[in-house]
Amino acid sequence: MTSAMGHEPKDTLPFVEGGITAPRGFVASGVSAGLKKSGKRDLAVIAAQRAVPTAAVYTTNTMAAAPILLTREHLSSGRCRAIVVNAGNANACTGVQGLADARATADAAAAALGCAPAEVAIASTGVIGVPLPLPLVVAGVADAVEVLDAAGAEAAAEAIMTTDTFPKRMAVAVDFAGRRYVVGGMAKGSGMIEPHMATMLAFLTTDAPLDPDACDAALRAGVARTFNRITVDGDTSTNDMVLLMASGAAGGEPIGPDGDAFAAVSRAVAHVCGELARMVVRDGEGATKLIEVVVRGAVSEADAEAAAFSIADSPLFKTAVFGGDANWGRVAMAVGKSGAAVDPTLLEVVFAGVTTCVEGTGVLFDEAAAAAALSSDEVLVEVDLHVGDASATVWTCDLTYDYVRINGEYRS
Numbered sequence: 001m002t003s004a005m006g007h008e009p010k011d012t013l014p015f016v017e018g019g020i021t022a023p024r025g026f027v028a029s030g031v032s033a034g035l036k037k038s039g040k041r042d043l044a045v046i047a048a049q050r051a052v053p054t055a056a057v058y059t060t061n062t063m064a065a066a067p068i069l070l071t072r073e074h075l076s077s078g079r080c081r082a083i084v085v086n087a088g089n090a091n092a093c094t095g096v097q098g099l100a101d102a103r104a105t106a107d108a109a110a111a112a113l114g115c116a117p118a119e120v121a122i123a124s125t126g127v128i129g130v131p132l133p134l135p136l137v138v139a140g141v142a143d144a145v146e147v148l149d150a151a152g153a154e155a156a157a158e159a160i161m162t163t164d165t166f167p168k169r170m171a172v173a174v175d176f177a178g179r180r181y182v183v184g185g186m187a188k189g190s191g192m193i194e195p196h197m198a199t200m201l202a203f204l205t206t207d208a209p210l211d212p213d214a215c216d217a218a219l220r221a222g223v224a225r226t227f228n229r230i231t232v233d234g235d236t237s238t239n240d241m242v243l244l245m246a247s248g249a250a251g252g253e254p255i256g257p258d259g260d261a262f263a264a265v266s267r268a269v270a271h272v273c274g275e276l277a278r279m280v281v282r283d284g285e286g287a288t289k290l291i292e293v294v295v296r297g298a299v300s301e302a303d304a305e306a307a308a309f310s311i312a313d314s315p316l317f318k319t320a321v322f323g324g325d326a327n328w329g330r331v332a333m334a335v336g337k338s339g340a341a342v343d344p345t346l347l348e349v350v351f352a353g354v355t356t357c358v359e360g361t362g363v364l365f366d367e368a369a370a371a372a373a374l375s376s377d378e379v380l381v382e383v384d385l386h387v388g389d390a391s392a393t394v395w396t397c398d399l400t401y402d403y404v405r406i407n408g409e410y411r412s
Contacts, residue, residue, distance in 0.1 A: 013271050019153035019169030020046055022184035023207035025247025028152040030159030033140025035088030035126070035133065041159035043140040045109065046203055047082040047148055051119045052247050054080035055216035057223050059240035065092030066102040067122040068241060074106070074118045078212030080245055081119035083203055084109045084144075085160045086137055087188070089126040092238040101132040108138040112145035123201050123241050125162055125188060157186040160201060164188050168279040170272050176264040181208040181250050183268040187276040189283075202227065202242040202276055208265045209248035210255050217257035218266040219244040226273035229305070230281045230395045231312050244269065281395045286402025290378045291321055293394045295335075297385040303340035304392035307383065310338035311394075318399035321379055326370035328356035331383060346386035352379050 016022045028046045035042040056075055058068050074080070084105055091098045106120040113120075124132070157167035171184035189200035210218065223242055248254070255261045282290045293312045298304035311317055311334040320327040328349040335342055349357035352373035354365050373379075 013172040013174055013268055016171040016173050016182055016184070018171050018184060020156060020171075020184045020186045020203060020205055021150050021153040022171035023182040023205045023247060023249070025049060025052070025207055025249030026184075026205045026245070027148040027150050028156040029144045029147045029149060030152065030155030030157070031140055031144045031147065033086065033143070034136045035086055035140075041155060042087045043137065043144055044085045044156035044159035045082060045141065045144040045148060046085075046156060046205070046245075047113060047145075048080075048245060048247050051079040051081040051115065052245050053078060053210055053212040053215045054121070054243065054245045055212065055219045056121070056241060056243040057219060059238060061238050061240070063093060063238045065090055065124060065239045066094060066098035067091055067124045068239060069099060070102040070106065071121045071123065071241065074121055077118065078215075079119065080121050081115040082109055082113055083121045083123065083243060083245075084141055085123040085125075085201065085203070086140070087125050087160050087162050089124060089130055089132050090128045090239050091124040091132045092128040094129065094131055097131060101134045101137070104134055105137050105141060108141040109145065112142050121243060123239070123243075125160065125201055125239055128238060153184070153186065160186070160188040162188065163285055165283055168276055168283070170275045170279075172268050172271050174264050174268040176261050179250055179252055181206060181265050181268065183208075183265070183272045185272045185276055187280055189280040200227070200240050200280060202273070204242070204244040204269065204272055206244065206246050206265060206269070207248065207250040208246055208255060209250065209252050210246035210262075210265060214255050214257040214262055214265075215244050215246050218262070218269045221266055222270035222273040225393075226270065226277040229393060230277045231309060242273070278395055281397050284397035284403075286400040286405070287397035288377065288400060289321060289398045291318070291396045291398065292378070292380045293383070293396065294380065294391065295383045295385065296391040297388055298390040298392070299341045299388035301390045301392055303388075304390045305394070307335050307338040307340040307385065308392050308394035310334040311381070311383065312396035315399055318396065321374060321381075322398035322400050324371040324374040326351035326354060326356050326365070326367070326374060328362060331381065332357065332360075335383060335385070340385065341387055342385055343387050348384040348386065350382040352376065352381070
């Protein structure tokens with residue numbers, strides 16, 4: 001049975017080469033500081049020519065890592081000159097020494113850049129509970145600042161990877177009132193992913209002249225329906241951070257958190273957030289499929305989101321998709337435990353275009369055709385609760401044998 005549900009087209013904006021340094025006014029680099037056993041790049045720096053309006057959102061995990069604590073403190077001014085990111089060590093659950101090491105990292109970057117330590121944001125990703133090898137980090141910061149370049153986006157994106165299998169970069173342009181504004185970004189993450197602002201980090205830049213309040217508003221709006229709508233394994237990291245810097249190099253009057261110019265730039269910020277978020281899920285540890293879960297017909301967006309996350313986080317659902325099994329019962333189970341308002345006699349479930357459940361009851365469908373549809377590397381699962389008009393979309397991935405292997409061997 002074929003689905004009658006519609007699927008909304010995704011927003012599109014012109015792609016721009018260059019990732020995090022595509023917007024004017026930014027340079028970046030990525031070097032090997034010796035933090036990764038592989039010897040690959042493991043420390044990145046992103047910098048502006050001066051301290052610029054900056055906003056960030058952070059993990060809600062109460063075991064927040066030292067870099068989160070320090071960056072919250074430093075960004076209280078609403079401005080930042082540079083970001084230092086290391087991979088291979090999370091500097092989380094490291095006590096007083098961990099915070100001191102984060103401060104020393106900011107001090108090293110400030111000395112190399114000629115700015116105040118409070119103008120430096122710090123982010124880390126990797127193993128939890130291991131002291132940061134500070135001498136390696138400090139030397140790596142000096143090396144990274146030495147090679148900062150407008151062409152350094154790819155090296156920076158590679159340097160923040162841990163179990164990622166590919167670097168995640170994106171940049172788009174938006175035109176408004178005769179000016180072109182560019183938003184670029186990079187992200188890392190493939191496991192411990194269910195941000196609530198997995199280990200997930202994302203950094204965005206724009207040359208639009210956003211003021212600090214506009215930076216904050218645009219970032220929060222963009223994150224709400226992108227990074228905060230993804231899940232790989234339902235775990236929220238100690239180190240999650242998404243940060244936006246605005247150089248203003250495109251010129252024009254400062255843009256506040258309202259008006260048409262703000263709406264245009266916010267659209268681009270949300271677009272980049274969405275593309276990077278889907279890249280994170282597509283690269284979920286051991287994943288073979290990107291799964292888009294759409295819940296419609298809920299009494300509220302909060303209910304739709306709760307139901308969508310309940311489905312997307314279900315190991316039974318995720319393993320069913322991995323095995324090509326259109327087992328709608330696992331969706332019904334997940335919806336029922338989500339806390340969303342549901343009428344069991346109205347539930348409708350569609351796997352990859354194949355209707356499997358109508359009015360809360362299974363219908364005949366071609367199992368072979370459903371299995372073939374589920375063999376795609378992108379799978380759409382649609383659910384209609386038929387009790388309201390609200391909807392929400394969550395992105396996840398399948399749960400495979402390799403997820404267990406990767407995480408079972410993570411520290412070895």
